[in-house]
Amino acid sequence: KNQVEQSPQSLIILEGKNCTLQCNYTVSPFSNLRWYKQDTGRGPVSLTIMTFSENTKSNGRYTATLDADTKQSSLHITASQLSDSASYICVVSHRQAGTALIFGKGTTLSVSS
Amino acid sequence: DAMVIQNPRYQVTQFGKPVTLSCSQTLNHNVMYWYQQKSSQAPKLLFHYYDKDFNNEADTPDNFQSRRPNTSFCFLDIRSPGLGDAAMYLCATSRGQGSIGHEQYFGPGTRLTVT
Numbered sequence: 001k002n003q004v005e006q007s008p009q010s011l012i013i014l015e016g017k018n019c020t021l022q023c024n025y026t027v028s029p030f031s032n033l034r035w036y037k038q039d040t041g042r043g044p045v046s047l048t049i050m051t052f053s054e055n056t057k058s059n060g061r062y063t064a065t066l067d068a069d070t071k072q073s074s075l076h077i078t079a080s081q082l083s084d085s086a087s088y089i090c091v092v093s094h095r096q097a098g099t100a101l102i103f104g105k106g107t108t109l110s111v112s113s
Numbered sequence: 114d115a116m117v118i119q120n121p122r123y124q125v126t127q128f129g130k131p132v133t134l135s136c137s138q139t140l141n142h143n144v145m146y147w148y149q150q151k152s153s154q155a156p157k158l159l160f161h162y163y164d165k166d167f168n169n170e171a172d173t174p175d176n177f178q179s180r181r182p183n184t185s186f187c188f189l190d191i192r193s194p195g196l197g198d199a200a201m202y203l204c205a206t207s208r209g210q211g212s213i214g215h216e217q218y219f220g221p222g223t224r225l226t227v228t
Binding site: 034036041042043044045046049089101103104105106 | 117119153154155156158201203204205216217218219220221222224
């Protein structure tokens, strides 16, 4: 069964600290993996998208890694800010025609001062 | 700025009273999607349009319908909302169909409350 599992479910960190969010998937065949940031009451906004051959991709203070062999991805946030408080959703695409995006349930990150 | 716009942002309707949610896009994308997202859950795809071709997900209730009169606009119609239909409804667009490389751009969502 094609699934995307994220951990932890929620996380609280102090402003300025780093954190890492995890994503494990069983989607096969795999096409690409995306990380979205969703602020409360807003739509998801894309942070990164990685294909099978990419190991690391950065977007400012966000760095995503991908290990397609172990089917794991991580999102590392450096020097967190209060505005990083949001839900981070891992989304994996099926390698087929169509719209098959498999969503994780997200990690809720709270950054406190 | 090119974007995906949803109106209204908040919608309150009564049990059983038809309601329509609106989505428009200035990206000129071929594909438009409607997702339902309940609290603390992942978005669930309801259906999508590739140009004028409508594609319904197998488990989308008949209570949900959609219209796409032109490239820019897409509507979600809920014929007889039930309390279980209260959710955030997200519209998204992509340049092409197929998951390979076709980034989906999401609108801000419409929060639907059913009383």
